[in-house]
Amino acid sequence: MMTGDQQECGPPVTRVSFVKTYKTASTTISSILIRYGINNNLSFVLPSHHEQGWFSRTVRFNSKMQKKLLPPLPGSNYSILASHVPFNKTAIEEVIPNATHITILRHPVFAYESIFGFFKIARNFKIKKQSRQNEFQTFLLNSDKYLKRVKDPFYKTLLRNRQIFDVGLDLKDYDNETIVDYVIDRASKEFDLVMIAEYFDESLILLKNVMCWELEDILYMQQNKRVDHLRYKINDWERQRILELNEADVKLYQHFNETFWRKVEAYGSKFSKDLATFQSKLEKMHTECIDDGKYTTDYRGRRNTTLLKDGAPAYCSNIHDNSFSSLASRQTLNISNPIL
Structure with missing residues (x-):
């Protein structure tokens, strides 16, 4: 693994x-990750019961989930976990020993606004526009009232500090500053x-x-882009209210934003x-592959999907078409006898 100019990478990381x-x-x-795994014939940790690759939105990866996996490809072991499931390093490493653990964070203000729009919180909570307020403003002005009504555990986590929940903080500890600090410190040790x-x-x-990969391995096309009508502009008061609601996420983000630049x-x-060099390759790929004038809206009207140009080079499809549903058919043999 490289840490500076003069050191070279070893073999590519595959776990x-x-x-x-x-x-x-x-x-x-x-x-x-899906593209890399498919191109290198690697096996994914996938639930046997969900074609979208979800294990659970609120329960951490655990031994019960390990017993309900699609088996790995014949003659191989599990290499990649890239599905939605809250983090539990110990349980994950029982399936992928000595894995490299990674995640991604976003500024809590922007992540929260995106969550509110994409998951149609206004509709689900029956929040109506007021005379001078949009639905998001109405929610933030009355957030305590709305949050008290939440029964679904997914929405309980989604509407406060969801990022640190996925990293390792339990809902009951959201307001415990000592435990928040402990989880952030633990995450610093657990994530590569x-x-x-x-x-x-x-x-x-x-x-x-x-990962000791090549630049070509990390080329991407933006996925899961929210449609414009599910976006909200944020004023200074709304920004401050979002920060108050997500204090633990703010602490988490600030900590890892600092560690990020130390790694750079x-x-x-x-x-x-x-x-x-990478951005030049991205620009070339975009020019050759993507039809900027076309897209389709799917995922129940919430997401714009990029379309490829007619006659685009074959490599474009390899970058474009990587979903969890494409993985399931690779690992459907011997479901009753998974190899862990």
Whole structure:
């Protein structure tokens, strides 16, 4: 693993667990991992019961989940976990020993606004526009009232501090500053890389470095992009209210934003050159592959899906078409006797 200019990588890392977080560009990261795994004939940790690759939105990965996995490819062991499931390092490493653990965070203000829009919180909570307020403003002005009504555990976590929940903080400890600090410190030890969504390309250069991969391995097309009518503008008061609701997420983000830039510094002077080379490759791919004038809206009207140009080179499809549903058919043999 490289830590500076003069050191070279060893063999590519093939054992990795990626903790997906909500509305942080995590679907784009998982699509990169899926592509790498398929191209290198690696086996994924997948639930046998859900075609979208979810284990649970609120229960941490555990031994019961291990007993209900699609088996790995014949003659192989599990290599990659890139599904939605809250983090539990001990249980994950029982399935993928000595895994490299990674995740991605986004500034809590922007992640929260995106969650509110994408998951249609206004409709689900029956929040109506007021005369001078949109639904998001109405919610934030009355958030205590609305949050008291929440019964579904997924929405309980989604509407406060969801990022640190996925990393390891339990709902009951959201307001315990000592435990929040402990979880952040533990995450610093457990994760090999925490990426930052606002610096996505820079994050991928660090990912390439940690994984000893090539620049071509981290090329991407943006996935799961929210439609415009589910977006809200945020004023200064709303920003402050979001920060208050997500104090633990703010602490988490600030901590790992600092560690992120220390990793960039440790990478050395070659970082800027690698980033420029990567972005040049991205621009070339975009020009050759993506039809900017076309897209489809799917996922129940919430997501715009990028379309490829007619006659685009074959490699474009390899980058574009990477979903969990494409993985299940690879690992459906011997379901009654999974190899752990």
